[in-house]
Amino acid sequence: MNQNIVIVGAGFAGMWSALSAARIASSQNRADITVTVIAPQPELRVRPRFYENNPETLVSPLLPLFAATGVHFVAGTVTDIDDAAHRVTYTGENGREEVLNFDKLILASGSALNRAGIAGAAEFAFDIDQAESAGRFDRHLHDLAGRESSAARNTFVVCGGGLTGIELATELPSRARAVLGENADIRVIVVERGDKIGGRFSDEMRSVITRASQALDVEWRLNSTVEAVQQDGVLLTDGTFIPALSVILTAGVNASALTARIAGEKDARGRLHVDDNLKVIGQEDIYATGDVAYAVCDEEGRHALMTCQHAIPMGKFAGNNAAAALAGIAPLPYRQPGYVTCVDLGAWGAVYTETWQQNVKSVQDEAKKIKVSITNTLIYPPEADKEKAFLQADPLAPFV
Ligand SMILES: Cc1cc2nc3c(=O)[nH]c(=O)nc-3n(C[C@H](O)[C@H](O)[C@H](O)COP(=O)(O)OP(=O)(O)OC[C@H]3O[C@@H](n4cnc5c(N)ncnc54)[C@H](O)[C@@H]3O)c2cc1C
Structure with a gap:
């Protein structure tokens, strides 16, 4: 049977x-x-x-x-x-x-x-969690080119400063300028509940993320929580309203x-x-x-x-x-x-660490090469060849 x-x-x-x-x-x-x-x-x-x-x-x-x-x-x-x-x-x-x-x-x-718990998120927030929602944000970004320039059009609010939020925020300046023009007055703001930039990472790694954020003009709004997302911006729990046509959730x-x-x-x-x-x-x-x-x-x-x-x-x-x-x-x-961390930091480069203590091993261009080799090759499926696929499918075969 x-x-x-x-x-x-x-x-x-x-x-x-x-x-x-x-x-x-x-x-x-x-x-x-x-x-x-x-x-x-x-x-x-x-x-x-x-x-x-x-x-x-x-x-x-x-x-x-x-x-x-x-x-x-x-x-x-x-x-x-x-x-x-x-x-x-x-x-x-x-x-x-x-x-x-x-x-x-x-x-x-x-x-x-999980978008539950944030008023207006279902209607007005974007995310990059799944192919469909990431595609929707990409189309929205391209559609912005057809709108008149304004602070709201040029501002991107990334809610959540974890790995995904950092990678998106540091990529957005160049991604937005490619669509809205090299001289567009792009503003990228990370809204983060914690009190540190990259608070989930080691101190050594955080200082690299801070450097990259400064170089790319990515602003961090720490100790801040999103209260509601609206069609024209985001309201924080301290009453601040940030006008923005692009609010992207990355946490939860x-x-x-x-x-x-x-x-x-x-x-x-x-x-x-x-x-x-x-x-x-x-x-x-x-x-x-x-x-x-x-x-x-x-x-x-x-x-x-x-x-x-x-x-x-x-x-x-x-x-x-x-x-x-x-x-x-x-x-x-x-x-x-074994455990490594490799975070893309947009046009600035990347940061690569080893061990659970996240000791920084390389930064900028060198780390970017590692990032690209991981995301563009290492994690892709093996060749459609039985022998090669089975060799890689062995749980004891080396990975990272
Ligand atoms: C923007 C972003 C950046 C990330 N960056 C990194 C990174 O730098 N490094 C890293 O290691 N990880 C990263 N991750 C996390 C990583 O993508 C996930 O941990 C990984 O995809 C988990 O693999 P999985 O197979 O468990 O789930 P998934 O890759 O999500 O696969 C789930 C599968 O289940 C299917 N499925 C779901 N529901 C059903 C259902 N009801 N019936 C049938 N099928 C269903 C889906 O269609 C899919 O095929 C990132 C994730 C995101 C979104």
């Missing part, structure tokens, strides 16, 4: 789960193990690049890779998971409700920006709402607690990986972050372990002690 591994999501974690599970099925000569990915599109959407121009083009097709490696693909959006009945319900391409049964399920449905990412369909403990961002094999604690046949998993990643008890740096190896381990359970072989505990 066939044994079905169903993977929800074709992002970094889902794609690598599929390749890794197919690798085990192939190496164990288990033609009865079927690996199926279900996602709305058969493409890897390269979210870490969505602060760039033309974000909708930053996707990579997956069907040739899946065909080469024997992975099945079903186009659909999962709407429900019945953990007891081992069944997922999804809306297929034709809009009809369908079901898929699983022996092992890997949840890899990623994360999404939560795990996919599908995590709520699975019984099990969750962290504050909705991520499912998993064991060392990335199996959801309390579930026998359900794994969680990537942004939906709250997983210990090293011997010091640190937890993986919601980054593709973690989602890629976590995908490989989850796929390996789901298939290993069906093939009757030992699982591989997920461990990823």
Whole structure:
């Protein structure tokens, strides 16, 4: 009888789960193990690049890779998971409700920006979280060229000064000038609740981010919280109103709402607690990986972050372990002690650090080369070649 591994999501974690599970099925000569990915599109959407121009083009097709490696693909959006009945319900391409049964399920449905709690955000704020919303912001930016120059047209307010906010804010001066003219009086303001620029990063790294912000004239408004977004600007809780036609939210990412369909403990961002094999604690046949998993990643008890740096190896381990359970072989505990940070800083360059202490290793052009090699090559899917893809899908193959 066939044994079905169903993977929800074709992002970094889902794609690598599929390749890794197919690798085990192939190496164990288990033609009865079927690996199926279900996602709305058969493409890897390269979210870490969505602060760039033309974000909708930053996707990579997956069907040739899946065909080469024997992975099945079903186009659909999962709407429900019945953990007891081992069944997922999804809306297929034709809009009809369908079901898929699983022996092992890997949840890899990623994360999404949460706009709740900010008045007017749903109507007037932009974001760069998904291909569609990043594309909408890109089109809006181009449309600004057709509007009369004004302080509101030329002002971009980035709400949230974390990684995504910093990358967008430092990219915006050159991106906006390319559209509105080299002499346009562009103003980019980061509204940040914390009291430090880049407060989530090491002091050494923060001083680099501060230097880059100064060089690019990116203003930081610290200790500030957004009260409401309006058609013509943003209101802060201290009563300040900043006129701006472009308000972009970057803070407040939560795990996919599908995590709520699975019984099990969750962290504050909705991520499912998993064991060392990335199996959801309390579930026998359900794994969680990537942004939906709250997983210990090293011997010091640190937890993986919601980054593709973690989602890629976590995908490989989850796929390996789901298939290993069906093939009757030992699982591989997920461990990823190494950690690097590379933040794009627009026309100024980038900053690259190593270790969890974030020791700065390179800045400006040198770091930018590393950033480009990561985002334009390293995180893309492997070639549609079974042997090469399986080599890279090995959880123990070096990554970073
Ligand atoms: C602007 C931006 C910049 C970033 N920069 C960095 C960076 O510099 N470095 C870094 O490491 N990380 C970065 N990240 C984070 C990184 O993109 C995520 O951590 C990573 O994408 C998580 O991978 P994932 O596979 O878990 O989820 P995703 O890549 O989000 O993939 C989720 C998949 O699930 C599918 N899906 C969702 N819901 C359903 C459903 N109901 N049914 C079926 N399928 C579903 C989606 O279509 C998609 O295929 C950035 C993210 C953003 C938005």
